[in-house]
Amino acid sequence: MTSGLQALEYRGYDSCGYAFLLGNTIKVEKRVGKGKIRELFSGIPERTDSQACIISHTRWATHGKICMDNAHPHMDCKNEIAVVHNGIIENYAHLRKILEQKGHRFISETDTEVVPHLIEEHEKHMRFHKAVMKSLNELEGSFAILVLRKDGPGIIGARKGSPLLVGFYEDNFLISSHINPIMEYTDRVMFFEDGEMFIVSNNGIRVFNLASGGEVEKNSVRIKSGFAKSDTGGFESYMQKEIFEQPEVLNRTFESFSAEIDRYDREIDFLPGRIIIVGCGSSWHAGLIGKYIMEDFLRLPVDVEYASEFRYRNPVLLPDDLVVAISQSGETADTIGAVKAVQGYARVLSICNVLNSSIVRESDYVFYTQAGPEIGVASTKAFTSQLATLYFLNLLIGLKKGVIAKSSLKKRIEEFKELSGKILEILNTMTHIEKISASLQDRQNALFLGRGIHFPVALEGALKMKEVSYIHAEGYPAAEMKHGPIALIDEHMPVVFVSGAGRFSAKVLNNMAEVKLRGGYIITVTDDSVSEMKKVSDEIIVVPHIDNEYLGPILTVVPLQMLAFFTAIKRGCDVDKPRNLAKSVTVE
Ligand code: F6R
Secondary structure, eight states, X not given: OOHHHHHHGGXXXXXXXXXXXXXXXXXXXXXXXXXXXXXXXXXXXXXXXXTOOEEEEEEOOSSSOSSTXXXXXXXXXXXXXXXXXXXXXXXXXXXXXXXXXXXXXXXXXXXXXXXXHHHHHHXXXXXXXXXXXXXXXXOOBOEEEEEEETTOSSEEEEEEBSOXXXXXXXXXXXXXXXXXXXXXXXXXXXXXXXXXXXXXXXXXXXXXXTTTOOEEOOOOEEOOOOOOOOOOTTSSSHHHHHHHTHHHHHHHHHHHHHHHHHHHHHHXXXXXXXXXXXXXXXXXXXXXXXXXXXXXXXXXXXXXXXXXXXXXXXXXXXXXXXXXXXXXXXXXHHHHHHHHHHTTTSEEEEEESSTTOHHHHHOSEEEEOOOOOOOSSSOSHHHHHHXXXXXXXXXXXXXXXXXXXXXXXXXXXXXXXXXXXXXXXXXXXXXXXXXXXXXXXXOSEEEEEEOGGGHHHHHHHHHHHHHHHXXXXXXXXXXXXXXXXXXXXXXXXXXXXXXXXXXXXXXXXXXXHHHHHTTOEEEEEESSSHHHHHHHOSEEEEOOOXXXXXXXXXXHHHHHHHHHHHHHXXXXXXXXXXXXXXXXXXXX
16 A cells, blocks of 8 residues: 555655545545655555555645644545645635635645645535536645545546656556656556646546646557666665766766767757756756856857746746756756746756656757666766766757867767766775765864866765755855855864866865865865875875866766765765655745
8 A cells, every 4th residue: 555655755755644445434544754654554454456546645844844634645524535735735825714714624734734625615516526626726836636535436636737647557547746656567657737637437537627627638658667666776775876876877878869869969950049057956056067068168158047046037038048957857846837937938958867757748858867766865876967968968069059070079979988987986986985974974064165167066065965964065166265155164164175177276276275274174076186186185085087077077076975975874864865855846
């Protein structure tokens, strides 16, 4: 009964629950906690009968504290209607007030609980599925919702802004917010558009348009099921496994791009005048590295925007803009919002890791990253595969712009092949990096500094550190340190410098001297001026040099991932499920 939830537990949750029909009643089980789903529900027998109708949910608290009452499923007053919901119902306070005035009793603080009560209210005047439809039309905000009714027609589902799909396995329907849990059983899937509702029952599946109420013809599709079921493959955590998978991921990215380049070239049939990259978190950092590469190589203006700001800012868009949306999950609410905000004004290309995800389906073009399922909450292999994909996108646009000739494209692609061997060399320095992490494990704060293309790498290093070890870490351009953060530097402040070979060596050395003078503890990651940097650094991690400076960040970020990982392990943190974080942020 909980195996579907188990497949999604990596995404983060603080409570969970499910509801199913038992005789003439709806039975609900809920648990509070972040432990393994299997352990939280231990002792409860699995239901395997084919008539079982079960809806389940993992909650990541937004409205209301973490407690049993706020865990899903939520019920109506008579305990006849159960609802699970992802997303946020923005007008819930208003709806709740009206429903309370009509006598409905609420037991949770959640936005979701208005839904079963609203359905219950409308059902007084119409048939159940019409009542569900009417209720969903009254909701503002986002939802992927499942509704189960005692004596009902089966399960009703609907989506608006949050992902939901149905897989077909023998006579069963497997409903999920993500493709991972169902791929083990089937490759036949039905995806839904925003504003669609479906009913699955013994009679099959029926799909409706929520606004018109009319029935919609819809076909299932076969999806490529190349990815095996995930496990930690002998590593102690997904994060470690995923860091170590990077050489293989980069080889896959290389092979995929080499095989697809002609198709991409045909599909992207215009030359952009400007590129706007949108994303969140690590994906935004990848975009920033993309800006350094593309502006330099293509001589095109490139803006990098936080999706959450961009979507509401009323940005100026031009007809030859290309918006590049970067997202591992393809379900990040703000990035979806940004993509939707530009539809009809600019073309959208998504760089995404999940097949047929919402962002992919809203985009004009897609480049899939070849990371495979990323289970650890902190992005590692997805980040480096985003960098690799941006590099290839850059080459492709370069080809269109005439910056690079087809004859030299091959050489540029070949340079990429050096990467996986070099990452292996870095991974082999694991013991050294683990030793260095001991000097960080008891710190409260850390600064990460870099220049040029390695400045976003410093941002990413700081994000990794704070996410998994809970050490407060900030990334800055190295020269910006003088404008404020330098006040923080004393013997208690570790400063991680990221430096790639090139025009900035002397300047980075100056910044290091400034830190040293104030007693800061310096850890350097570099392939550059090693001997001079060694003199001022307390610890140094040397990465192999690569001539193509655009590919440097793919190397310098790996030790930073490892540093965050080992520091977190030494501090006893759960690296795969850091507190308060969800793998896929489907609320804005
Ligand atoms: C950091 C991390 C997050 C994600 C961000 C965007 O390690 O994983 O910052 O990068 O939530 O997620 P996606 O890429 O799925 O849109």
